[in-house]
Amino acid sequence: MLLYGGPDQIIPLASALSTLSGLALIFWGKIMQAAHKIADRFLARIAKQKKPQG
């Protein structure tokens, strides 16, 4: 509704959000792969930091 509910001044903002959303949907698989990789690395780092204490 954000895209359609405002006056004309919202066009640039709505258009930018739409473009980002479209790109995200197109590259969804790659984005999720990258997100998983980053999450895995982050979790691995946390696990490494916890180990010496154990």
Next chain:
Amino acid sequence: MTKATQQTDRKSKSAPSARDVLALAAWLGVVTGLVEADLLLAFQRLHWQPFSIAQWSVSLEIVWIAIVFDLLLFVAVGVTLVGLRHWFPPLMLVRWSLFLFVWLACFDWLAISGRLHASAVLILAAGLASVAMRWFSRREPSILRFVRRSLPWAVSTALLAPVGIEGGLRLKERIATAQLSAVPPGSPNILVIVVDTLRADHLSAYGYARATSPNLDRIARQGVLFENAYAASSWTLPSHASLLTGRYQYEYGPAGDYNDGRYPSLAQVLRADGYRTGAFSANTLFFCRAFGFGRGFLHFEDYYSSWTDMASRTLYGRKFIQYSRVPLGFNDFPGRKKASEVNREFLRWVDRAPGKHFFAFLNYFDGHRPYTPPQPYRSRFANSKNPGGIINEFTFPPQTPRDLTPQQLQSERDAYDGAVAYVDAHIGELFSDLEARGLAGNTLIVITSDHGEEFGDHGLLSHGNSLYRQEVQVPLIFWWPGKVPAGVRLGSPVTNVGLPATIMDALARSGQSTFPGPSLAQLWETSGTASDWPEPLAELARMPYDPLNRRPFAHGGIKSLITPRWQYIKNEKGEELYDWQQDPEELHNLAATPEGQTVDRDLLVRLRRIVGNSFRREEVRGQSQMKEPSLPGFSRTTASQQVR
């Protein structure tokens, strides 16, 4: 058959094929059209569309039109893709076809609101199509099975929609017509003809040097002609609203408020009286159902008079026009309705119920820019073969006389006069057709215009810019053999806003107070000597469509009062005063002269008494959100009722 053969057979039947591409095309085409139509109607209703989209208004028929056109478009794309099947394996062909069709559908729906940049729509639609393709690849057999099974339903929708909608509308009209009460005996038929954009001083009946209007001249000699009639505004929407309600703009609002039903329209009153009411409009920009003008009309023909007009109202039709217009050198309204078509629609409607009293309202659009009437009219008054066509609706920012050479400006005038002659010829044919049907003797016919046109006068082109005489003086002719006197010419300044009251008076219903008076008939009954005749008022709200602030309305709403000698114009910049009797071109502003200042003070008081503080609120609803500054000289006094 062995089990292995059965499995192979089942697999080959469910394997994607080129036929599936066409099935997907048809299925998605129908769905796209259906959703597109709903969105067009909904956004129009909510006034969510910017003018660039809203100017191509739609009505209920768009449901079947969008379905049929999108179905044809998608199937055409599908056939093209099938033609490429030799380069793609069937599975890839089907998946990428689905991607393309979903992309087309999403682009269609997202572009309708007009509130996203085109590139954003393209990318978001591609994103959604990607999601659809990934989803399809995981459920392919079941989706294809569903599409194959439901395809007959989808195609049936496409075939039955036009029948259902058009048939339903016809049936509704027939039922409503059958329920009309009887019109009082002795009542005439009523025909109001509005020639859009017709300047009075370009008619030979009004002294123009060129013989542009032999038929109107003859009609005027057989009826009453008002030499100084004025429209309520200088553009279509408020002017037509005033013609149908008998109210001025300061009473009902600048443009979009006509729709709120505060004041009854002439069509509603006459329909309640038993008249079969019909409107036939060629100005589908503004005099159309989308702007509320359908109130009271049992039958309203505006859009969809041709396949081109229908296509131009679908989303892809609009996009095609938007992007191909310049390369193809096309600068006219797609599917523009000509006077001949308006006449045909009207007479076809009359012939469907012969003997039934009618009130019909016709709008001819041929004089509106671009001035491109058909030959031989286009070149009738010109030295060149194809004059006109330069001043058009689609130029932005709007053109000014400085953009044209003197020869080009003259060429535009020549083409405009050709358009006037074209309309005149078809008005003559209409009268002949009415006579042939035995209707002429018992029909009150009124011929007028909604506004005039400028050709470089005051540094302006076209209309809707100002309230100078060139834009607001209009023809006004009443014709009814035996009832309206013949050969009468009246010079008192009058407004065609008095039309509803005059018609009710002609029907001997002047006792009704539905429409403010007085009836213009009083003038021809008293030979134009009626005293204290109310002075015509013209108004123009501030428009948001002048980015360079070059036109008079850019400085705020304009009001004008016309007396038997003066035209007084008041706007944010100041005031103007013209002695229009001595200076009909209004070239000499007398506001600053000693006499002019005295007259200005008096006329400002009279104007303020009529319109009060309505300047403050008057801006045509559109893309601009700017507030209009207050107008000096106006206080927050309440408007008193103008006695007309």
